[in-house]
Amino acid sequence: MPDPLVLHLVVNGEPARALVPPSRTLLELLRDDLALTGTKHGCDVGDCGACTVLVNGRPRLSCITLAADCANEAVQTIEGVAQQGELSVIQAAFDHHVAAQCGYCTPGFVMTLTHLFAADPEADEAELRRALGSNICRCTGYVKILAAARDAQARLRASP
Template sequence: MPRLVRLHVNGQVHEVFTPPHRTLLELLREDLGLTGTKHGCELGECGACTVLVDGRPILACLALAVEVEGAEILTVEGLGRPGNLHPLQEAFMEVGALQCGYCTPGFLLSAKALLDQNPAPSRQEIHEALSGNLCRCTGYLRIVQAVERAAVKAR
């Protein structure tokens, strides 16, 4: 039976009437129109749908919307906007850490979770934090550089 869920997304409260089996990914993209969160598999394999729930990266395709009721959810739309970008977004642009851009929102949020916990991560810690996100374009090197650059900038 559908039920009403209250979700805190990017600082705004949304009330959505939804069946309990609806995933957070479906709800974000289809009910709230937040299409910045991508899907690459809907099986928890690619990391493209990574969002932050109370600061922790989760795969929105594996979470039910009802499970995250009341938590603070951050998607790429809430990370920064044109003219007021997050340092990670700036760094991704500057070092060329994106090509097709499809995996980029997921990487940005995994990286944000890392830097929020650990403002000066080692390269190995960056690798660990990003190892659940797949990218087929860049070869990852510039993504890692971008995270390092953003970490330096934020300090």
């Protein structure tokens, strides 16, 4: 069995360290080693988007990302989105529009939109739909998710 690796990375702005086997996925590292269970374990094969986190600001499917590939990188999870106990604009819009039912997909959607609106605040409807297409929701039918996303984008554009 290969020797475990000592991994150092920054998670939600805080230094983190873990001793992991080389085959450990980023999802396993977050959920099992760092107890950050907001990132969800869905399909495990890169299809559903439930495990989406940001690595250096870009979306990554943590179920198919090796933890070792994130050594010394900055990882943001859903636990790092709210600030000082305040929901982010995107989280608040999901709440306002009741865009979550079981909620299992919600962290992944929030992370996808967090990246999209940071990278392209002027994303048009087609880009919005394309981005959301990387996440699967089996409950809501997407209408409320789209409404929440449009609302959040409008609020972010209007904020100073």
